[in-house]
Amino acid sequence: MTLLRVQHLSKSFSKNFAVQDVNFTLNEGECGALLGPNGAGKSTTLKMLTGILTPSQGEIMFYGKKSGDFRHLIGYLPQEPKMHPWMTGREALRFMGQLSHMEKRDLDDRVEELLSLLGIKKAANRHVSTYSGGMKQRLGIAQAIIHRPKLVIMDEPVSALDPIGRREMLDLLKSIKQETTILFSTHILHDVKELSDRVFIINQGQVVVNSTFNQLIADHQQPVFFIEAERNIDQWTKSLQSKSETIEATEALGNQARIRVNDIAKARKELLMMIERDEIPLQRFEIMQTTLEEIFLKMVKQ
Ligand SMILES: Nc1ncnc2c1ncn2[C@@H]1O[C@H](COP(=O)(O)OP(=O)(O)O)[C@@H](O)[C@H]1O
Ligand SMILES: [Mg+2]
CATH class of the missing domain: 3.30.70.980 (YebC, transcriptional regulation domain)
Known part of the structure; x- marks a missing residue:
């Protein structure tokens, strides 16, 4: 089933196109990678999908529908996640769940489940300001999936991590992939090899390759x-x-x-x-x- 369809999506800032006529689809259960160098238009594309930016042109369809509030379907990990440093990890997670209107009982259980799954249970009562980069990133993933979204959008989830953090994060994403559809951006082709079913290579605002990883290798x-x-x-x-x-x-x-x-x-x-x-x-x-x-x-x- 097609979860996401993007058609002729464009975004310009002043007169410059950051994203120009982007088309792709993502099926339920797939993991898609938006791969491109810095400045290619990855973050801008993902921000339009989440509703943070309004497209200049084009359409975004979830389950075949063009209009409506799709935010409950989406979880989002920004490229530079900002969390309140004075909250504990557990509080930050609860706060995000409350913003998604989760029922209290469900939220309580889900918070504890994710703290365990993401290995931050021991640090759950510590302020976020004391967390390492890797821990903040894991908390960022937890807040993105707390409301069990149909699609998790992650903007460069592994780019800023050291090699051990990267490994952990890639393994974590593999387990999340079992449960939900993922669209993530990266500028590293190796990440794509491990995780994704489909790869969309974006360059100067345009998708230049829309393929599977294996096909990309076979072709090139x-x-x-x-x-x-x-x-x-x-x-x-x-x-x-x-x-x-x-x-x-x-x-x-x-x-x-x-x-x-x-x-x-x-x-x-x-x-x-x-x-x-x-x-x-x-x-x-x-x-x-x-x-x-x-x-x-x-x-x-x-
Ligand atoms: N708010 C903005 N105002 C003006 N230009 C922007 C803005 N956001 C992004 N851009 C420009 O759009 C292009 C694509 O940026 P971005 O989507 O952040 O690329 P990526 O995430 O692939 O590195 C870049 O040239 C960037 O400078
Ligand atoms: Mg970016």
Whole structure:
């Protein structure tokens, strides 16, 4: 069932488009990732979905309906969540539940359930001002899902965390994913690999890829030759592209080179021939695949 449908969504500030003609759908139970570099329009898109910003153009439909108050369907974790520092974790959570008009009994139970689930029970009576970044983020997730929303929208939920915090958060999101539909933004393709069913790559306000993670990889992963020599081969590497049609891009890294190609067999033959002819003192010659970062950079450079 289609939970969310976004059609021709645009937002301009003054005369500049932050988001321009964005279209996508998200089905119930899916996890969608809005992936893009800084300034791409991720936060602006998510804020329009939550109702914080009014679109300049376009439509947002929940369960096929265009108008109405959809806030009870949505949980939201902003990019920079603000919580009252003088409240305890438990108070902050109760407060958010009350804003959602939850029944007292249900709220009491749900607060304790989430404090346990998110590992903040021991710190529940401490002021939020004493929480670490990771704890604040977990409390932020708790407040986003307290009213059991149909869709949880999270703006860069893992970006600001250290590696351990990231790991914890990704595991947590995986468990939340079992229960609710998620739409989150990130600028890191690795997060997408772990969590999402659908990926929407946004660049300069426009969705440039709307795909599944596996399809994205299948469509864009390319063979890369890794070459290492006993001396600097920067000049040699740079000269390669004009000498072979199969070479799409080169990266000179001192004694090493990465060469992206479109035909493995042809490239292997040609590269080995040029290595021999130019007397490159070869140490390593290896065939790899483009990294996730390279695919992402290729997508957002288009
Ligand atoms: N309130 C605003 N007023 C003017 N420009 C804005 C405002 N909010 C965002 N922008 C601009 O819109 C573009 C997209 O911003 P944003 O949605 O925050 O990107 P992202 O979250 O992908 O980093 C940026 O160029 C940003 O400077
Ligand atoms: Mg943002």
